[in-house]
Amino acid sequence: MSWEFATIYWRDMLRFVRFRIALFVSLIQPALWMALYGAAMSSNFSRLSAGTALPAGANAVSYLTFMGAGVIALTTLFTSLFGGITLLFDKNWGLMRELLASPMPRNHIILGIGLSGVTKSFIQVMVIMGFGLLIGVRFFPGYSLMQTAGAVLGVLLFVGVFSIGFLFLSSAISMSMDTPEGLQAVITLLTLPLFFASNALYPIDASPGIVRMIAQFNPLTHLVNGVRYFAVGSDFYAIGIHYVYSNSEILQSFLVLVAFAVVMFLVAWRVFKNAVVT
Numbered sequence: 001m002s003w004e005f006a007t008i009y010w011r012d013m014l015r016f017v018r019f020r021i022a023l024f025v026s027l028i029q030p031a032l033w034m035a036l037y038g039a040a041m042s043s044n045f046s047r048l049s050a051g052t053a054l055p056a057g058a059n060a061v062s063y064l065t066f067m068g069a070g071v072i073a074l075t076t077l078f079t080s081l082f083g084g085i086t087l088l089f090d091k092n093w094g095l096m097r098e099l100l101a102s103p104m105p106r107n108h109i110i111l112g113i114g115l116s117g118v119t120k121s122f123i124q125v126m127v128i129m130g131f132g133l134l135i136g137v138r139f140f141p142g143y144s145l146m147q148t149a150g151a152v153l154g155v156l157l158f159v160g161v162f163s164i165g166f167l168f169l170s171s172a173i174s175m176s177m178d179t180p181e182g183l184q185a186v187i188t189l190l191t192l193p194l195f196f197a198s199n200a201l202y203p204i205d206a207s208p209g210i211v212r213m214i215a216q217f218n219p220l221t222h223l224v225n226g227v228r229y230f231a232v233g234s235d236f237y238a239i240g241i242h243y244v245y246s247n248s249e250i251l252q253s254f255l256v257l258v259a260f261a262v263v264m265f266l267v268a269w270r271v272f273k274n275a276v277v278t
Contacts, residue, residue, distance in 0.1 A: 004104040008112025009119075012086055016120060030075040030124065031131040034068060059141060061238040068137040069227040070200030072128050072159070076121045077194060077220055080163045081187045083117035084170030088183055091175070106272040110171055110265065117167040118160050125159050129231070139231045151230040158226035158254065162219060165261035168268040175271050194220050203241050219260050222253035 087109075090099065099109055129139055129152075140148045170187070177183045197211050198204070198220040204212055215221045225245065234245045 005108035005112035005115065007104075008099075008109055009116045012113060012116035013119060015086070016116070030071050030128050034064070034071050034128065034132055034137070035135055059233055059236040061138065061232055061236045062136075063239055064132075064136060065138045065232060066228075066238040067201055068128070068132045068139065069231050070224055071132075072125050072155070072227050072231075073162075073198075073200050073220055073223045074195065075124050075128060076159050076163050076223065077166065077191070079121050079124060080117055080166035081170050081191060083113065083120070083167045084172075084174035085180060085183060086113060086174075087171055088174040088177055088180060092178075107269050110168060110268045110272055113171055114164045114167045117170075118163045121159055121163040122156055125155065129155075141233060154230035155227050158223055158230075158257065161254070161257040161261050162223040165219065165257065165264045168261065168264035172264070172268040172271040175268075194218060197221075198224060200224050203239065205241060219257055222256045225253045226250055226257075 091097075129137075133139060140151050143151060173186055174183055177186070193214065197214040198218050199215065200220060204215045204221075207215070228243070229245045229250045236243050
């Protein structure tokens with residue numbers, strides 16, 4: 001079995017660790033967002049929903065906890081979309097020409113970058129969950145140690161599949177761009193509809209029909225569903241809405257993410273197959 005992708009993976013992880021400013025910002029930014037925005041909005045929502053009767057058997061969840069699962073998803077989205085910029089730098093610095101001319105299969109370049117991006121996402125998710133628990137986020141309510149371990153693995157499974165799909169997309173875009181400014185413009189254009197047409201920070205039940213339709217096909221929505229199912233529970237009440245997730249719904253969300261990852265790999269593989277770097 002060929003393991004050339006491990007070289008790409010290890011090189012990208014070394015770059016991530018040694019670039020200490022980027023490492024610090026990537027870890028502290030989502031934690032600050034949760035602490036500042038989440039804490040402020042949680043107190044407002046708690047005041048507005050005071051006195052509301054809870055559905056029988058539903059677990060009351062604060063907005064901070066509700067948003068915490070969304071922050072995990074949003075951080076994964078941003079990290080994954082910008083993960084392919086490494087390839088653009090390699091391309092501009094002449095390193096990509098050497099990689100494409102080497103005996104290494106081109107799909108190993110895609111796989112190495114994808115796996116390094118997934119590892120970064122896992123690190124960030126663990127930091128967010130740990131910090132969230134410190135500031136009052138109630139992840140894994142009433143779970144035993146074994147249930148918590150299983151829930152963490154479930155969260156990481158959803159995050160991993162989602163992340164690698166968007167890393168493949170980011171890699172394909174990076175190989176088609178010539179400047180970091182162009183890549184940033186495209187990523188910003190993609191981020192806005194993915195961010196706002198999802199259930200990461202607020203419910204979409206009262207949104208216009210077109211937004212709800214887009215959200216059903218939005219991979220970010222399906223990631224949030226999986227994270228909330230494992231980290232918060234399958235039956236909870238938050239910001240005036242009773243959420244109930246069935247096993248079949250979560251399986252459907254997972255399959256959507258798997259299908260998205262497969263399609264994005266095929267797109268990235270086609271771009272790399274036809275790539276010519278001079």
